Amino acid sequence: MxxxxxxxxxxxxxxxxxxxxxxxxxxxxxxxKVMLRSRKPVTQTSFLQRYKSISAVAVLMLLVVISFGFREFHQHQLSAEIASEVSYNHNKLKPMEVSGNNFSQVADYFSELEFSPLQSDYLSAGSLTLIGGRYCSIQGSPAAQLRYLDDNGQLVTLFETNYDSRKFNFLPVHEKGEKPRVIYSRGYKVNMWIEKGLVMASVQKPDAS
Amino acid sequence: MELNFSKDQLNRLYQYAVALCGNRDDAFDLTHAALERMITINQVNNPMGYARTCIRNMYIDKIRKDTRYIHEDIDGLNESDVIDISESGFEDIQITKYSFQQCWSIMNIEERELLFLFFIEGYTAQEIADETDSSRGVILSRVHRIKKKVRNEMSDTQHDDNAGGLES
Known part of the structure; x- marks a missing residue:
């Protein structure tokens, strides 16, 4: 030893x-146990994790696409509903509640509205003559319906309502130089846009300027 | 990568860690951490060598943080200082257990590592140099220094024994 x-x-x-x-x-x-983690189950877990990551990205992208598509669909549907409503009112030709060529005087009639009807810069680009107006509504919002005649004597109706950003934020803004959204409904050409803080929609025959 | 170390291999990795840090708990932590690191990489050719490199690097990182580590190169030992000695220079050395323990306690990390790789793993000077990223000359010079420490320790012990004998 x-x-x-x-x-x-x-x-x-x-x-x-x-x-x-x-x-x-x-x-x-x-x-x-550390070594056990390095064996196949770990590899499978890694694959699973990678698969999960890819799946998460794919789901996210799908949600974005669906969300975008839904928004587009919703905007398109709302535009069509507005176009249908205003073209119906244009075609119906309900009696005017106020008549006159002077815009200020006609506008003063709409004292019950939460906004003051305005002359549209976009619409006045052509030569139109105001003939009168009446109360109406667009999608449940109180609105002013103003009737004009163009040079050919064709009727042009301008609808104006207060701008609600939750409802109408997809419409083009005239002050930004954006062109009105155009939809054809009931055989009429409907232009929709935002101008001076109001939602405006004009209805006229398609061949009118 | 998939790890398949046998218990004997795990023991040798642990002993290597002991050689570096001289402490059972730290040695186990280093071995554990090295395996954890290895499972995150794809593949290596020499798993034992790679595991030792992991242990070594992690230990050096740890003591650098503690600012206690002075590398040999900093001490001034480099290839130009190499002393020409035989690779089998250890074989003629005999030492008592007591002297060995005294020597072991004053050896630095590189010296303890060299003794482990030389006697436990059976590596040659060139293989040790390759694994520790040193030159063969530096390893042989380290061998020379270990021999010197052992001889000094044996000489001191003998001197103490003789002095004790005279006194009695």
């Missing part, structure tokens, strides 16, 4: 020194 004073080869002393250091069973198990 070796004592502390017995000489031995350095190699044996080094080996004996390290023989005193061994992993306990618990430590070996712990390292074994």
């Amino acid at each position: 070796n004592t502390i004073s017995d000489k031995d080869m350095l190699s044996n002393q080094v080996k004996q020194h390290f023989d005193d250091f061994n992993l306990s069973d618990a430590q070996a198990d712990q390292l074994g």
Whole structure:
């Protein structure tokens, strides 16, 4: 048996020194668990995680597309409903409640509205003559219906209502240089736009200027 | 990568970590951390060598943070200082267990690492140089320094024994 004073080869002393250091069973198990994580299930998990990431991106993109499509659809539907409503009113030719060529006087009649009807810069580009107006509504919002005659004696109706950003924010803005949205309904050409803080819609025969 | 170390291999990695840090708990943490790091990489040619490199790098990072580590190159030992010695220079050395323990306690990281790789893993000086990113000359010079420390320790012990004998 070796004592502390017995000489031995350095190699044996080094080996004996390290023989005193061994992993306990618990430590070996712990390292074994790390190695287990490196095996196939980990690879499958990695694949699954990657698959999940790709799926999440695809779902997100799909939601964006659906959301965009739904918005477009909703805007298109609302435009069509407005066009149908104003073209119906234009065609119906309900009696005018106020007559006159002077815009200010006709506008003063609409005192019950929450806005003051305005002369449209866009519509006055052509030579139109105001003949009168009446109360009406667009999509449930109180509106002014103004009737004009063009050079050919054709009737042009301008509808004006207050701008509600939640409902009408998709319409082009005249002040930004945007062109009106055009929809044909009931055989009429309907232009819709936002001008001076009001929603405006004009209805006329398609061949009218 | 998929790890398949045997218990014996895990023990040797742990002993290598002990050689570096001299502490059972730290050695286990280093071994554990090295395996954790290895499962995040794709593939290596020599898993044991790579694991030892991980352990070594993590230990050096740790002690650099503690600002206790002084690398040999900083001490001024480099290839130009190499002393021409034989690679089998350890084989003629005999030492008592007590002296070995005294020597071990004053050896630096590189010296303890070299003894582990030389005697436990059976590496040659060139293989140790390759794994530790040193030159063969630096490794042989390190061997020379270890021998010097062992001889000094043996000489001191013998001197102490003789002095004790005279006194009695």
